[in-house]
Amino acid sequence: MQPVYIIGTGQTAVAEHWERTAGDLAREAFMAALGNIAPERVQALYVANALGSALQVQGQMGAAIATALGLQGIEASTIDAAGASGGVALRHAYLAVASGAYDLVAVVGVEKVTDVLDARLEAGLALAGDADWEGVHGATLTAQWAMLMRRYMHQYGYDAVDFAPFPVNAHANGAANPKALYRFATSVEKVRAAGMVADPLSLLDSSTVADGAAAVLVASAGLARELNAPLIRIAGSAVATDTLALHQRPDPPWLGAAARSAANALSSAGVGTGDVQAIELTDPHGIAATLGLEACGFAERGAGVQLAREGAIGVGGTAPLATGGGCKARGDTVGANGVFQIVELVRQLRGEAGKAQVANARVALAQCLGGIGATAATHILVAE
Amino acid sequence: MQPVYIIGTGQTAVAEHWERTAGDLAREAFMAALGNIAPERVQALYVANALGSALQVQGQMGAAIATALGLQGIEASTIDAAGASGGVALRHAYLAVASGAYDLVAVVGVEKVTDVLDARLEAGLALAGDADWEGVHGATLTAQWAMLMRRYMHQYGYDAVDFAPFPVNAHANGAANPKALYRFATSVEKVRAAGMVADPLSLLDSSTVADGAAAVLVASAGLARELNAPLIRIAGSAVATDTLALHQRPDPPWLGAAARSAANALSSAGVGTGDVQAIELTDPHGIAATLGLEACGFAERGAGVQLAREGAIGVGGTAPLATGGGCKARGDTVGANGVFQIVELVRQLRGEAGKAQVANARVALAQCLGGIGATAATHILVAE
Numbered sequence: 001m002q003p004v005y006i007i008g009t010g011q012t013a014v015a016e017h018w019e020r021t022a023g024d025l026a027r028e029a030f031m032a033a034l035g036n037i038a039p040e041r042v043q044a045l046y047v048a049n050a051l052g053s054a055l056q057v058q059g060q061m062g063a064a065i066a067t068a069l070g071l072q073g074i075e076a077s078t079i080d081a082a083g084a085s086g087g088v089a090l091r092h093a094y095l096a097v098a099s100g101a102y103d104l105v106a107v108v109g110v111e112k113v114t115d116v117l118d119a120r121l122e123a124g125l126a127l128a129g130d131a132d133w134e135g136v137h138g139a140t141l142t143a144q145w146a147m148l149m150r151r152y153m154h155q156y157g158y159d160a161v162d163f164a165p166f167p168v169n170a171h172a173n174g175a176a177n178p179k180a181l182y183r184f185a186t187s188v189e190k191v192r193a194a195g196m197v198a199d200p201l202s203l204l205d206s207s208t209v210a211d212g213a214a215a216v217l218v219a220s221a222g223l224a225r226e227l228n229a230p231l232i233r234i235a236g237s238a239v240a241t242d243t244l245a246l247h248q249r250p251d252p253p254w255l256g257a258a259a260r261s262a263a264n265a266l267s268s269a270g271v272g273t274g275d276v277q278a279i280e281l282t283d284p285h286g287i288a289a290t291l292g293l294e295a296c297g298f299a300e301r302g303a304g305v306q307l308a309r310e311g312a313i314g315v316g317g318t319a320p321l322a323t324g325g326g327c328k329a330r331g332d333t334v335g336a337n338g339v340f341q342i343v344e345l346v347r348q349l350r351g352e353a354g355k356a357q358v359a360n361a362r363v364a365l366a367q368c369l370g371g372i373g374a375t376a377a378t379h380i381l382v383a384e
Numbered sequence: 385m386q387p388v389y390i391i392g393t394g395q396t397a398v399a400e401h402w403e404r405t406a407g408d409l410a411r412e413a414f415m416a417a418l419g420n421i422a423p424e425r426v427q428a429l430y431v432a433n434a435l436g437s438a439l440q441v442q443g444q445m446g447a448a449i450a451t452a453l454g455l456q457g458i459e460a461s462t463i464d465a466a467g468a469s470g471g472v473a474l475r476h477a478y479l480a481v482a483s484g485a486y487d488l489v490a491v492v493g494v495e496k497v498t499d500v501l502d503a504r505l506e507a508g509l510a511l512a513g514d515a516d517w518e519g520v521h522g523a524t525l526t527a528q529w530a531m532l533m534r535r536y537m538h539q540y541g542y543d544a545v546d547f548a549p550f551p552v553n554a555h556a557n558g559a560a561n562p563k564a565l566y567r568f569a570t571s572v573e574k575v576r577a578a579g580m581v582a583d584p585l586s587l588l589d590s591s592t593v594a595d596g597a598a599a600v601l602v603a604s605a606g607l608a609r610e611l612n613a614p615l616i617r618i619a620g621s622a623v624a625t626d627t628l629a630l631h632q633r634p635d636p637p638w639l640g641a642a643a644r645s646a647a648n649a650l651s652s653a654g655v656g657t658g659d660v661q662a663i664e665l666t667d668p669h670g671i672a673a674t675l676g677l678e679a680c681g682f683a684e685r686g687a688g689v690q691l692a693r694e695g696a697i698g699v700g701g702t703a704p705l706a707t708g709g710g711c712k713a714r715g716d717t718v719g720a721n722g723v724f725q726i727v728e729l730v731r732q733l734r735g736e737a738g739k740a741q742v743a744n745a746r747v748a749l750a751q752c753l754g755g756i757g758a759t760a761a762t763h764i765l766v767a768e
Binding site for chain 1 (some may be wrong): 386428434435437440441442443444445446447448450451455456459460461462463464465466468472475476479480482483484485508510511512513515519568590622624625626628632640644667671687689738755756757758
């Protein structure tokens, strides 16, 4: 397999973009990723999008976004794995370049969710769960994370307040990210005083879905050198799956697909969790971040919450998490999240993260989940 | 890039499978494709599916089908490009094996469309068009093909009856295919006497959407040799796009994406249209088959209809088309069509097509379209 590099990134602000189309958002992110590179050098486009069919009445988002970017004619397709779409699309781009078929593939994650009423949006988000066992009973993803949080608290003896450092960290970092949906700090007290969304998950421990697009350019070594791009290598790439329905898993608080994809990605990159200096996870709630940290191997089972309580997930800690604000503060763009994660990690590896910069970041891990981890995509990035 | 082979195929009957789930259909096709191969040797699964979100309330069809096949844990994802999904999923599998990442990838196309009422099904099918310019005005794909047929008749001086040999050929072949939805012959007279669906398209010149699943196993040369599988090589693979909206194309009866993907696939395979002995196209109507034949280079512009009138598209002709019945007689399984096409061509290249067998078939071409060709995927298969 040929080595594969990320040579450009771009993102829109995450917001309620009522006056802009999905194509318009995708174009802003793509143009930023291109920089000085001529658009006609892009040979293929993989679009990460989860809710185009449900909310945008569009089943060929690949072709639609190709046209919006002025790339019509090009190979383009749509990858849908709910919240894991961004990571899975990057995986397909990685394979296309690693095969030698292409020198330059664009991955664009785009989601446009705020121009429908809540009931329709909830129905769209429920596509990430099991329709027969979960959706039909009204068990939203938030409700399921809440149940996992209760189980975890019971199993390991924590209180809800123990999870509050996750949103506090995410908001602290989001406050420094001009593209974030929420650019204000919060506190443990505020998180627990906020209204309940699904007890024990409060409003301030729950992400908000919003519109946005992110883009990355995936290139061969030859092209990366020719363009004199900073060399950020995709050193590991893996996707794994689990059952959709939570009740079908023998041990629900263990995210098996997340664990498997992380182990495969770390192993193929030849690094361990101790080498990783910046982390992006699917973290709409503290419990999701906790289970993700444990599945990836950053903490033993039952000890993920400790990392947050001890400050290890902060920018100056040993496991800096959500340095761009994560799902909670940057905003939850569903199928685009996985691409936003890569944009943030490249920012870290290039030393361009300003107030949220991790000192000397050389190795980073991104993991995104579809639903409650039925699909998990993990990538390891290394600055060369 | 590593050479890539198809070493197993399977398909369900195309029918109204009211009592079976998508997972159940996928399993039947997958088990047939496996034959004696142990399922745990399959390393990744790419699911071609267009209407899971719209009709099956399922946004992670990749993970869902992986579980249904007993493969949970495996890398799996969903590829959605409307009617081109099957070919695009095969393209991703081809790249994954060509890269050396995997030795064995399964592609499963599955669609379950008959257990909803017509209005919802029509809304699902309309996802393949442009929502703002076409869907909102009620311009179905059938209506758009009808407009293209009118334009073509005007431009080249044909009558509607001139297109009837396409469904007649498809039904003649479908009658010999035990998996086909319609296993009866028809005639030019019957096609034109049938009720109008969208003038000048009659009921007997229009495909019927139905349920079904098809599976192919895509493997490295090493594995193909180890398993002693008949060597059918994917010699060419290409995807291209065009605008979604028909009115945005400078020359609507010219399917640009179809032409581009066919030219790229033929060129990378090192063969010409004269070498191809079996053809599968997206052929829900005679006009679609006509424009596909012209875009691929089997006929000059305006001369595609001649091939059918002269009998060239028959099993004994120079350009045998739809030997398994095509969309018209095998049945239109939307996102799964592209995988059914490959199953049929492998049957031809292995000499297993019975009454519909083309003598000494060595090279075959499959092309599937999303909507009116906004996405087009073309593959060239060669028997070694």
